[in-house]
Amino acid sequence: MIGTIGMAETDAELTQVEVFRPGQLILRLIRSFFGFASHRVPILILLFVVTALLEGTGILILLPMLHLLGIAGQNGDSKISRAVTEGFALLHLQPRLGTVLMLFAGVMIGQIILRQILESGNLRVENGYIVFLRERLYGAVLRSNWLFFSRQRGAAVTQALTDEIQRIGVGAQQLTVLMGSGLVVMIQIAITFALSPKLTAIALGAGGLLLLVIRPLTRKSHALGFAAQGKRGEMQSAISEHLQSLKLARSHGREESHFLHFKGVIEAISEQSVKIGRIFGFSRAVYEAGAVLCLCFFLFASISYSHLSTAELLLFLFIFTRLLPRISNLQSSYHRISQMLPSFANVESLTAEFAGAEEPLIKSSLPVGRLELREPIQVDRVSFQYSNEGQKVIREVSFEIRPGKTVALCGPSGSGKSTLADLLLGLLTPGEGLVKVNGQSLKGERLQQWRQSVAYVSQDPFLFHDTIRANLSWSGDAVTEEQMWEALRNSAAFEMVNALPSGLDTIVGERGIRLSGGERQRLTLARALVRKPTFLLLDEATSSLDIENEKLIQSALQKLHGSLTVLIIAHRLSTVRDADTILVLKSGEMVEQGTWAELTQNQSTYFSKWAAATELT
DSSP, X not given: OGGGTTTHHHHHHHTTSOOOOHHHHHHHHHHHHHHHSTTTHHHHHHHHHHHHHHHHHHHHHHHHHHHHTTOSOTTTTOHHHHHHHHHHHHTTOOOOHHHHHXXXXXXXXXXXXXXXXXXXXHHHHHHHHHHHHHHHHHHHHHHBOHHHHHTSOHHHHHHIIIIIHHHHHHHHHHHHHHHHHHHHHHHXXXXXXXXXXXXXXXXXXXXXHHHHHHHHHHHHHHHHHHHHHHHHHHHHHHHHHHHHTHHHHHHTTOHHHHHHHHHXXXXXXXXXXXXXXXXXXXXXXXXXXXHHHHHHHHHHHHHHTOOOOHHHHHHHHHHHHHHHHHHHHHHHHHXXXXXXXXXHHHHHXXXXXXXXXXXXXXXXXXOOSOOOOOSOEEEEEEEEOSSXXXXXXXXXXXXXXXXXXXXXXXXXXXXXXXXXXXXXHTSSOOSEEEEEEXXXXXXXXXXXXXXXXXXXXXXXXXOOSSBHHHHHTTTSSOOOHHHHHHHHHHTTOHHHHHTSTTGGGOBOOGGGTTSOHHHHHHHHHHHHHHTOOSEEEEESTTTTSOHHHHHHHHHHHHHTBTTBEEEEEOSSGGGGTTOSEEEEEETTEEEEEEOHHHHHHSTTSHHHHHHHHTTOO
């Protein structure tokens, strides 16, 4: 039964696994790892070699002791024994029992110290590589253009930045172990080859044959590693989505459904891990069983046919018994690396995709800071579509927003309001036409400066799991407490925050869950106002407020009229009554624009009919 473990039960699964080449991935891992730690990894490998040499030296030092004890036999004058004796002579030492033991203890203690330094160095390089990969991926995510980023699954990025890169770090550490252990094996093979070339050649041939026997199991383990990586991604997605939708699930009584889905995912991951472990255990058992048979054969051959001295035979057997576990450890390290390769492939792919979608910004020679509006913001015959095959969601839209004015953007759902807002913020680039600030196109250096000058308040308020003070000062600029309270007054949040026991030091909870929807919205507006922006964009920002608080915010915005340029996107038309200009968007086209009076007095306008239909005039 044991011979079938991990074989038939995975064949069907392998046909569904993406085709991959482990050798190519390992080469890419080596290039990446050495690219990060090119000056450290060779030192670590050198420490491995020195440690192995000390181990071999310690063994050779014992030969004079074997002579002293009469164990060496008649062939005690072998070339290895002579070389050791000459080495003692060069050091002006007599190969006496006390001297031999002191040298042996010194060498072995030195080896222990070096091994401790080696382990510490490996740990530092491993964690440094993890930091390097996380910084590289996260930097690529932050620099990617908004359109590409908005289409990605956040759970996939989170999984890559946490679980996957952590696994890569462990695999990279195993790569150093694999290289160092490989050199140790080569040194030990060289010693055994000096003792008996024929027996060493036979040993290597037997070891190679054993590796060929377990190769099919290794390939299945690789494939299962890719399948397990996909299952981990599914688990990360389930966790993220379920926690975000928990309120909805609880209100609908669907907790059990969420639990069963999550249970199925984690059980699938557990099953994959068991399969991988069983295959690894079976392959190791096959190798170790074969190694035992080989050792018995070598014992028989060396005693019956070899002319080794007693000391050389003991040395050969000692090295051989140390060599077999090292070769087994090589196979184990390679197995662990192969299990990490799916994570490495995923992180490399994600990093390349985000890097390929990097926003074409250049280092600005303009002063960083708020951009004062001296001329109207101009939207000149702008069109935009999300894909080459898709329809245009914005079609030849033109308008302007004069400095210090408040402009409202209205229209039914799906008319393109949010897309137009993203174009004004510089998150999206027009496919046709231009967005101009102070007469210059909104791109390159100008775009970077523009982003230091705008503030955005979305329909879905987001707050960090921190204090109100930290959320208000999130922009990174030096914000005084007086400025915070002023912003809270202008956003109708002063009384709410002032009534809290801890005031500005109140923890709001994840995404502000400890506050009501209206309170969260007012705090996000305060965070925008404390930035003292040149241009403020409110995207349905007052939709969750009651009429009283909405009027307070409108009153506050009126006080800022003339000093702040504002664009309001709203469905509640009461919000836009006092706007200097109302823009009406329909199916991606600008169908009307004017003041409230101009658009409502003419009963034939689209805005007037729409307002009458919603009973909000």
